[in-house]
Structure formats: structure tokens, C-alpha cells
Amino acid sequence: MFRFRLALVIAVSFSFVLLLGAGMYWGSEQVAGHFQRSQSAYKAFDHYERLSQEAYRYFKQQMDRLITGGSNAETELETSKQRLLEAMQALRDQAIKQPTNPTDRQDQDKSAELERVANLTAFLDASEYRFNEVEHLYKQGKRDLALLALSKFSDEEIDVKFQPLIDDAIHNERKKAAQAKQELENLVRQSRLAAIFASVVAAIFSLTAGIFMLGRLKKPIEALMQGTDEIASGNLSYRISLNSGDEFAYLASHFNEMALELGVQQEKLRQNQAELEYRVEERTFELHQLNQELKHMDTERREFLADISHELRTPMTVIRGEAEVTLRGPNRDAEEYKDTLHRIVDLSMQLGKYVNDLLFLARAETANLQFEWDELNLTELIGSSVEDFKVMAEVNNISLSFTGLEQSIWVKGDKQRLRQVLFILGDNACRYSKPGGHIRITSWLEAEYVHISLADQGIGIPSQDLEQIFDRHFRSQNARLLQDDGSGLGLPLARSILKAHGGLINVSSTENTGSTFTISLPLISANEDHVSYE
Template identity: 35%
Template structure:
């Protein structure tokens, strides 16, 4: 139950008690006022009945004195007493009407009997007055003895017996009614006092019970909320308030738990963000370290490159310069000698041009700016042609080259000049480092949109420690330098640059003393730069 509903019920109960107390007080006051009026009327009636009884006795005495003495103008004579009795009867009739107007249905019958008794008293009083008037007529006619005799007869006959009897009954009834009303009023006051005491006790008990229930309903959830806020202030964001019911405090507890969960989630997110930031900083630091290391290696490579290229260019340039100086110093040389010097100069210039061209191609490919003249190439026919040229070279070393004649013709998009250079580099290396009577096997096959070319020899192989650096410029394996002093260490770097320019892949598998296999994968549709 919602706490607002509890408060509403408590307020309704208190209001009901207040309204019942007010209604009871109003009813008690109304009843007390009614009994007060009834008591006042009853006392007045009793007093009037007593006055009526006294005045009627005085009236008979006054008539007797008048007849005996003949005096009728005394202050308390029959004329005055007659008016007083009439006034008493009128007052009693008025009091009866007033009483009849305020009594309930159960008392109306008794009050009607009282009204009828008043009528009977009036009737008896009038009858008595008529009898006494006859006696007074005899006296006034000068016959006092007859008047006295009739009066004595009337007195002996009990002329006032019925009237006095009615008056005595009326007095007795009014006395009993006064006692009854006073007793009822006293009982009412006692009942009101008892009911007031019970009502006050019930109101006190209900108020205390409501206060106890409301305070107990407030204390537990408030204590839970206060404890939860302390835990939250202490940093325990995982604390959850025990929630039961569906009142406002339960909603507040659920909101508190949701807020604590959100704070914990945000704290975890912040901690994760902090950890991620630290991780990112560490990663960036490592990247910077690696970049610095890479720059250092690049700088070392650049220095080595310039040193190597300076060394490699120095030899042909020295030859060219020497041959030129010899030709210029000679005065009486024959034409053949001049021609021989010029041929050596041209040969070294061509060698220098090839060296510079390879170095530029490698540099441009490293910068992503290698230029290719792409067109559709019959790669199978190109391999046949290069194998034919390589067989001439292989004759000097007694090395055989095998390429299956039944190999199907495959076409790719590529630069035929660079592809020929690639194949010549691979076959020249295979022949150069093969043992006598060795064999170089060339294979070509299509698979998944690529053309795979393999060149395998049975030569000296490459040591495992040098295998990861064979594509570095001017880098030759240790056993290769021992076997063949020729070579600049640019063949495989140029081959790799050509393959990567065609968006392909090159891989070397080798084992020292067993031979080497070079695998080249070229896509059918190359996307290299066009010129």
C-alpha cells in the first residue's frame, strides 16, 4: 500500500473521530437542551397546579365568607380569585401545548391525557362556579337563610370534591413527571459522560495506533535510505537497499538503487576509460618507440644505402674516368685502341644505368609511386621465352632448367618488361647458386584468381639466419658471397618491388645445403600505376 494511501486512511479515521465527536456533542447538547426545556415546563406546570389547588381552596373560602358576611368587595374576593384561576388554567393549557410540541411520539399519549384532564378541571371549575352563583343569587334576593342552607348542602354534597380530586391527580402527575424528567436528564448526563469517556479513550487509542503504525512505516525505510546514503558517501556503489512493497519509499529505494547502479556503471566506465587511456598511451608510447626504432633503422639503412651505392657507383665511374683519361692522354694510339676504350666506357655506362634504374624503381615502389605499363600478357609464353634465354646461361654451369611444355597458357594484366626482369632475376639466382649437374624447376598454375609461379633449385640454399633479410638492398647471404663474388645484392629487392607493384606476393622457402624455392603470386587483374 502506498504511504499516501496510509496517510489518507489515517486522516479519514481522525476526521471520522472528529466528526463523530462533534455529532455526539451536538446530539448531547440538543438532548440536554430538550430535557432542560422539558424540566422547566414540568416545574412550571407543577407550580401552576399547586397554585391552582391553593387558589381553588381560597375561592371556596371566599364564597363561604361572602355568603356569611355579605361582603364581596374584599381584595381576595371571589372575583379576583376567579381571574387568578382562569390565569392558572390558561397558563397550564399554554404549557401543555408547548410540551406537546417538543415531546416524542411515545410521550404524546400521556401529554394528550394531561390536556384532557385540564379540560375536565376547567369543566368542573365552571360547574362549581355555576352552583355557587345560584347560591349567590339567593343571597342577593334577600334570602340569606336559603342561600346558606343551599351552600351547606353543596358543601356537604362535596361540591369541590371532583375538582380537588382532578387537581390533586394533576399535581401528582406533574410531580412524577418532574421526577421522571430530572431522572432522565441525570441519566442522560451520566450516559453522555460515559460515552465521552469511551469516545476519548477510543480516539486516544486509535490516534496512538495510527501514530505507531505511521512511525514504524517511516522508520524502517528511512533507516534503510540513510544507511544507503552513508554507504554511497563512503564509496560503496555496489550497495543496494532492500526494497519491498509498492509505496513511495519503495519507489524511492528503487530509484536510489538505480542511481547507485548508474554511478557504479559510470565509475566502471570511467575506470575503463582511464585504463584504456593508459593502454592507449602505452600503445602510443610503444608505437613511438617502434617508430623511433624504425626511423633509426631507416636512417641506418639510408646511411648504408648511400655508402653501398657510393661504393657500387665508384667502380664503374672510376673505370669510365680511367678509360677516358687514357684515351685523352694517348697521342699515337691506333683507332682500335680508342674504340676499345670507348666500348668499355659504354659498357660501364650501361651497367651504371641499370644499377641506377633498379635503385630508382625500388625507391619509387617503397614510396608507392612505381610506374608500370600494364597490358594483357601471356604469362606462360613469357615464362617459355625467359626459360629459353636462361638455358643459355645455364650451359656454362651444367645446370638444367625444366618447364613443362603442357603448361596451359594463362594471361594476366602486367608490365611485360618488368615481369621479364622478375623472371630473369629469379632464374639467374637459381642458376648462379645451383650445384653442377643441378636442376632448376619452373612451375605455373592458376588458383582463385591468381597465377602462381614457382622457381626451385637444388643449390646451396640460404641459411635460416639470413632468410629474413634476403629482400634488403645490397644484402647477400654469407654462403652466397663465398660461392659467387659477383652480384650487388639488388636482385631480390628488385624482384620484390616488381611483384608488389603488381599487387602480388613473393615468398622464399630455403634450407642451407638443400636448395631454394621462390613462390610468386600475381593477380589476374593488376591495379598498378599506369603510364
């Protein structure tokens, strides 16, 4: 219903607009027509004025020539005649092009205009004939008759016939211009009155329709606003009562359904919240139980570490005692030394097992490592480490070459920790190199860093594993197949130590070809800007 009323108001308003537009268009067409008629009348008036001037100039020149009998004015006479003919032709063209309206009066005006033009044309043709007769009399020597004929033409033809034709035509064109002006003024006045009337009617209609529509909208909108306020305040039991049978009643009905659905959803939320609280309480109790179990496991871990520490202390003490006793005793034969070494080897294997157990339990991070910072000669440290590498390489039937720096290179760091990094890389190179392979160690300077590269010809690292080799406990598949006793802690530990020194470690590798590890450490001048001492 409301949509129908709104559409009706819009249709009536649109009709008003169309009607007003049509009226304005008709008025503009009428104004254009009257203006064109007025302009045509003024143009015709100008043409008649020009024709009159040209005709009298021509008549005067003809009379002067005939009276004086001179021949000097022939050229001017010919020019004057030409201008008269042009004026006559322009008047004739104007009469033909004169606009007409589909009315009898306009058709009569145009016919009268054409008739006047025809009479003027006929008079000019006749005047030319009369001038020729007068000239003929002059040539026959009948001057008196010629002057009499010329005077009679001037008095009877020009003054009695030609001048009234011109005056009547000018008067008629003035009358038509005045009439067109009057009609134009009347049309403007009528258009103004019509516009005022249409504006008043449109204003009254718009005001009436606005008041009507406002009255129809006010009550349902207020009811809907009150309903939304009640729902927003939490009163989901509130219902909107509208029985208008229109779109607002439809909206109110759906609003009430929404409020009912919200109430049902709110009740479900309360139930779910209660159930959630119950489950949270259960999970809290379970977490408490798990926490107690974790505490128990932590206690067991501490006891295990204490046991392992005791077990480590024992074989180390025995190893030391065996070595000291054997060294102190004089005159020991080779068999006794051999037996002592066998016992030391067995205890070392047991000690290695304990160390491997501890490595799997270790969670060493940079923040937990202790460093003893000092200025150290890295050239000496690399040289001594290379000598140790040679021993490990010989055991594994691997050759080793070293290309290093001859001058002393000073860095700030922990000597034992840096040695640990070198041993991790050297041990991995020896463990994963093929017998008969070669290890190449190189050191060089670049900018404010010293670089140490260790390249082997071992099993290499698969490309998909390169990004993970520095993760704790990660070992590539081929490494696990070759050596099953690794822990995957060496490379992460080496990176942590280098990070604490402001350094980096990079790797490039090709599977079944070999790997190259490169470490970079800042020199002592640059190192002071990167390292935070502990």
C-alpha cells in the first residue's frame, strides 16, 4: 500500500514536470516564430527603404541626363541602375523567403507582399520604357514634348503611383513588426501566468503530499525506533504492534521474529556458557594433574642427572687413577701397559655413552652459554686446531690441506668456545667424508671480517635439508644412514656460539659431492660494535 501511494505521488510529480516542460517548449517555439516574423518585417522594411532610395537616385540621374543632355553621367547611371536592380532582387528574395504559419491571415500577408513586389517590378520596367520614349523625343529634336513627358512622368507616375506603393509597403511592414511584437508580449505574459499557476499547483500538491506521507510514516517509524531501542537495551520480549497492512507492518512482523530468534539464541548461549564453564573446570583439574606429573618427571630428571653425574665422575676418576698408577710404577712391561690401556678404552667407551645421553637431554641456547671474553690471536687458534684435525683425518684415511694467513689476526672472543666451533666442523668433515677423500681449510680477510672455510668431499647435504641443518636434533637422511650415533646438536651449538661473537656461519653443499662450511668473525675493531660481553 505505501509503495503504491509513493509511486502515485512520484507519477503525479513527474506528470507535472512533463506538462511544464511541454508548455515551456511550446512557448519557446511560439516566441521563436514571433521573433522570426518580427525580424522578417524589419528586414523587409530595410529593403523597401533601400529600394526607395535607389529608385529616386536612379530617377534623378535619368532626368538630369535627359535635361542637360550630357554624356558624362553614363557610368554613374549604369552603376545606379545596377544597384536598383540588386535592391529589387533582394526585396523579391525576402518576399519569397518570408516565413508563413498555417493560418489564412499569414497566407494573405505573403500574397499581398508578393503582389506589391510585382507591382514595383512592373512600375520600374514601365519607367524604363518611359525614359526611353523621352530620350527618343530628344533625339528627334522635340525638346518641349520631351520635357512635358518627363514632367508628366514625374508628377503622375512617380508621385502618384510609385511613392504610394513604397509608403504602403513600409507602413505594412511596420504594422507587421508591431503586431509581432504585441503578440510576443502577450505570449510572454501568458507564459508567465502559466508558470506561476503551475508553480502554485505544484507547491500545493507537494505540500499536501508531503503532509500526507509524513502522517503515514510517523507512527510506524516511531514504533520501529522504539522497538530497536528496547531490543538494544536487552528487552528481547518486546514486540512491535502494527496493523497497517503495509510494508511497515511486514517489517514489524519480521522484526518480532528476529527478536524471538535472538531470545532463543541467547538462551542457547547461556546454556553453552554454563557447559563451557563446566568443561573449563574439568580441564583445569586435568591441567593440575598434568602439572603434578610434570613436577614428578622433573624430579626424576634431576635425579637422573645426579645419577649420570655420579656415573661420569666414577669412570673419569678410574681413568685418571689407572694412568697415574701406571706412570708412577717403574719397570713396567709392555703387557701391563697394554692391559691398562684396554681398561682406559673400556671406561672411555662407557664415558662416551654417558656423554651421548647428556647430549640428547641438552637444551643449550646462547643465553645459557657462559663465555670468557678476551683478545686472542685467531691465526694461532686455527693453526693448533688444524694440527688436531690432521690426527683425526689420518685415522679416517683422509688427506688435509691448509691455506691460511701468515700475519696475526686478532678478534675478541672465548678461545675455548671458538675452538669448540672449529672442532664441530672438523669432526663432521672427518665423520662424513669418504675414505681417501680430501679436506681443504682456507682462511682470508675481507673488509672488517676474517673468514674460515672448511670444504670436504663427503656425502653432502640434500638441498631440501639445507634450511634445517641448524635446527636442534635435525639430521639429514643420508647422515643418519652413515652414522647413527649423532645427536644433531653440533651445528646449532656452533651457530649459537658464533652469533654471540657477532659472527655468521654459511653452508653450500651438493649431495654425494661434498659440503663447504664458512664462518665469518668480525675483527677486533668491528667486533667491539657487535658483541655484548657477559
